[in-house]
Amino acid sequence: MGILRALRGIGSSRRSKNELTVLVERADRANRQREWSIAERYYAKALKRVPGNHSLWVQYGHSLKEQGNLVAAEAAYTTALSLKSDSADTYLQLGHVLKLQRRMPEAINAYRESLRIDPSSEHAKIELSRPEIHIAVAANRSADQVMAAISEHFDAEYYQHEYPDVRQAADTPLQHYCTIGWLEQRNPAEWFDTAFYLRAYADVRASGINPFFHYIAFGKAEGRAPREKLDDRLGLLASLRDELRPQEAGAVGMPTDTHHLEDAIANSLVAFPAGLVLSISHTCYVEVVAGTELVVGKEQLSCNAKGLGYLHLSPVVPSAFIFDSDPSSTYLKVVMDGSPVGVFASDAIINVLRAREVTTKDRMFAIHSALGHSLRVLIELARVFSPSKSFFWLHDYYSLCNGYNLLRNHVEYCGAPPVGSVACRICVFGSERIRRSEQMNVLFAAIPFVVLSPSQVALDVWLKAFTGRFIGAEVVPHSTLVPIETVKRERAEGAPLNVAFVGYPVEHKGWRIFSNIVAGSRFDGSYKFLHFVSDSFEYRESRYVQRVHAEIRADSTETMVELLRKHAVDIVVIPSGWPETFSFVAYESIAAGCIVLTVRDSGNVAAVTNRMAKGRVFASADDLVKFFSEGRALDMAEVRAPTKETYELEFTGGILSAQSFKAMSDV
Numbered sequence: 001m002g003i004l005r006a007l008r009g010i011g012s013s014r015r016s017k018n019e020l021t022v023l024v025e026r027a028d029r030a031n032r033q034r035e036w037s038i039a040e041r042y043y044a045k046a047l048k049r050v051p052g053n054h055s056l057w058v059q060y061g062h063s064l065k066e067q068g069n070l071v072a073a074e075a076a077y078t079t080a081l082s083l084k085s086d087s088a089d090t091y092l093q094l095g096h097v098l099k100l101q102r103r104m105p106e107a108i109n110a111y112r113e114s115l116r117i118d119p120s121s122e123h124a125k126i127e128l129s130r131p132e133i134h135i136a137v138a139a140n141r142s143a144d145q146v147m148a149a150i151s152e153h154f155d156a157e158y159y160q161h162e163y164p165d166v167r168q169a170a171d172t173p174l175q176h177y178c179t180i181g182w183l184e185q186r187n188p189a190e191w192f193d194t195a196f197y198l199r200a201y202a203d204v205r206a207s208g209i210n211p212f213f214h215y216i217a218f219g220k221a222e223g224r225a226p227r228e229k230l231d232d233r234l235g236l237l238a239s240l241r242d243e244l245r246p247q248e249a250g251a252v253g254m255p256t257d258t259h260h261l262e263d264a265i266a267n268s269l270v271a272f273p274a275g276l277v278l279s280i281s282h283t284c285y286v287e288v289v290a291g292t293e294l295v296v297g298k299e300q301l302s303c304n305a306k307g308l309g310y311l312h313l314s315p316v317v318p319s320a321f322i323f324d325s326d327p328s329s330t331y332l333k334v335v336m337d338g339s340p341v342g343v344f345a346s347d348a349i350i351n352v353l354r355a356r357e358v359t360t361k362d363r364m365f366a367i368h369s370a371l372g373h374s375l376r377v378l379i380e381l382a383r384v385f386s387p388s389k390s391f392f393w394l395h396d397y398y399s400l401c402n403g404y405n406l407l408r409n410h411v412e413y414c415g416a417p418p419v420g421s422v423a424c425r426i427c428v429f430g431s432e433r434i435r436r437s438e439q440m441n442v443l444f445a446a447i448p449f450v451v452l453s454p455s456q457v458a459l460d461v462w463l464k465a466f467t468g469r470f471i472g473a474e475v476v477p478h479s480t481l482v483p484i485e486t487v488k489r490e491r492a493e494g495a496p497l498n499v500a501f502v503g504y505p506v507e508h509k510g511w512r513i514f515s516n517i518v519a520g521s522r523f524d525g526s527y528k529f530l531h532f533v534s535d536s537f538e539y540r541e542s543r544y545v546q547r548v549h550a551e552i553r554a555d556s557t558e559t560m561v562e563l564l565r566k567h568a569v570d571i572v573v574i575p576s577g578w579p580e581t582f583s584f585v586a587y588e589s590i591a592a593g594c595i596v597l598t599v600r601d602s603g604n605v606a607a608v609t610n611r612m613a614k615g616r617v618f619a620s621a622d623d624l625v626k627f628f629s630e631g632r633a634l635d636m637a638e639v640r641a642p643t644k645e646t647y648e649l650e651f652t653g654g655i656l657s658a659q660s661f662k663a664m665s666d667v
Contacts, residue, residue, distance in 0.1 A: 054083040277364045394454070509574075534550060
């Protein structure tokens with residue numbers, strides 16, 4: 001044994017050495033048999049003979065500690081350290097006995113000294129990572145140290161927004177939270193619930209320390225939750241109500257004189273004599289930045305390039321409903337070949353078209369979206385215009401349900417069950433869906449549409465659920481990807497992954513899921529999060545996400561592909577929970593050489609990601625969030641690859657790419 005070997009080095013007579021050896025052997029035997037009082041007696045006798053033996057004092061301290069004689073055990077360990085001050089194990093034992101006496105600051109110092117002497121000491125590391133030790137450390141921090149520790153994560157803008165009275169306080173928002181705010185159970189950031197943390201963790205509550213500081217300093221590493229783990233989609237459900245059908249908006253200001261419309265059409269027919277396209281959508285594409293508007297704008301440019309004029313009509317005020325109002329009480333915005341003409345009553349537009357009698361061979365009627373329009377006006381416009389061919393675009397699923405993305409109660413993809421089914425009855429859109437189905441059947445009966453879908457996924461969903469008549473259907477992708485070159489991946493060794501969300505921060509585009517990714521990785525320097533969105537869009541920004549202005553129109557000089565490349569984006573997250581009909585973002589991301597991460601229900605996003613092997617498709621949003629929080633995104637082969645493929649994103653021409661248009665033009 002170690003003690004016996006040490007004793008052999010003591011210069012005493014053979015007889016005394018034998019007696020000492022016997023005492024130590026008896027003490028060790030009692031120690032092994034957990035007969036602590038006997039071990040104590042023999043170790044004490046041995047120490048009278050060799051009071052300078054460090055190991056005997058340690059064993060003596062053990063026997064005292066096991067009997068609960070903590071003060072005497074502390075004295076024994078302290079004596080041992082006076083004899084050998086570089087013993088990591090003795091400091092560890094002293095830490096244990098001090099902790100048992102609830103003298104946490106002293107215990108922490110002993111454990112830290114043990115670890116300093118032996119940095120490989122797992123026992124010291126374990127002790128210093130225990131929650132009760134963390135509580136003690138936190139309790140000893142000064143107010144300035146607490147504020148310094150949480151300042152980086154405290155959201156002053158959120159705090160003032162949620163608690164307006166703080167604006168009148170003399171303290172800064174951070175000072176207010178640290179002195180009184182947390183005691184009033186106010187929240188320092190959207191992602192941390194002070195009341196929950198104190199309620200959930202009795203040790204933190206009993207310690208009287210700032211709960212946010214505890215979480216930042218220790219709680220996260222211990223696996224404690226910053227807020228209650230509820231499905232935050234429940235908040236959406238709680239806010240739902242049946243949407244009341246609004247009245248259709250009248251004119252905003254004075255309608256424009258019809259002579260302006262007559263002149264605009266006449267000038268267009270001169271400039272573009274090959275034909276005329278009458279296009280319908282839910283917003284004015286020269287004013288609004290979004291996917292459908294980009295398609296309309298690109299379609300207008302391509303039609304003009306082929307000698308076709310492009311007349312576009314949109315409601316004065318966008319709406320999620322389709323109306324049955326009279327043409328005389330319905331007002332529309334008019335854009336001719338990309339230039340705004342004015343606001344006109346629908347009957348005035350109909351009369352101008354009737355008087356003009358457009359007789360060009362190529363007259364096309366294209367509905368990109370009927371939302372906000374009058375059903376009667378659309379049918380009358382088609383009758384007066386007498387198009388050679390009529391097209392109906394599937395940019396979303398409003399023709400199946402007024403929940404245009406097929407999210408039951410705004411929350412979960414429903415799969416477009418039969419109209420009037422039980423599944424519809426439990427949805428806020430259920431009653432209006434019956435009316436929408438009837439309206440679409442009337443529209444399609446009156447106008448012989450060829451249905452154009454930007455993807456096979458969208459067409460499959462639509463064909464399964466639509467009950468009206470149509471004369472044809474085909475897939476016309478908005479864009480195609482043409483390989484350019486393989487380029488060097490620019491991410492430096494050790495640099496964070498640039499992870500982006502592109503577009504409006506709304507539920508159906510997956511903003512909540514992206515926010516959860518950010519929340520789960522906010523303390524991880526391995527990721528840098530970016531959000532590409534127009535500066536004109538107002539929302540509460542996150543301090544953990546860099547906002548990048550992005551406003552891409554049909555005639556924009558800088559494309560989204562160029563923006564993604566400019567900011568060296570590695571991953572684009574597209575967690576849409578509904579079957580996207582196309583998704584420019586997915587194509588732009590792939591063109592820029594980015595990795596796409598999405599979920600199974602994202603429709604064409606998942607389809608193109610799988611088809612081109614340009615990312616990952618996850619079974620659920622939770623799996624996607626864990627992919628980041630567990631650090632697996634950092635280990636992707638694509639991330640580590642030295643090169644990446646880039647593509648040219650080519651617009652395919654809208655209705656001009658439809659086979660039915662090409663067949664008509666060949667006649």
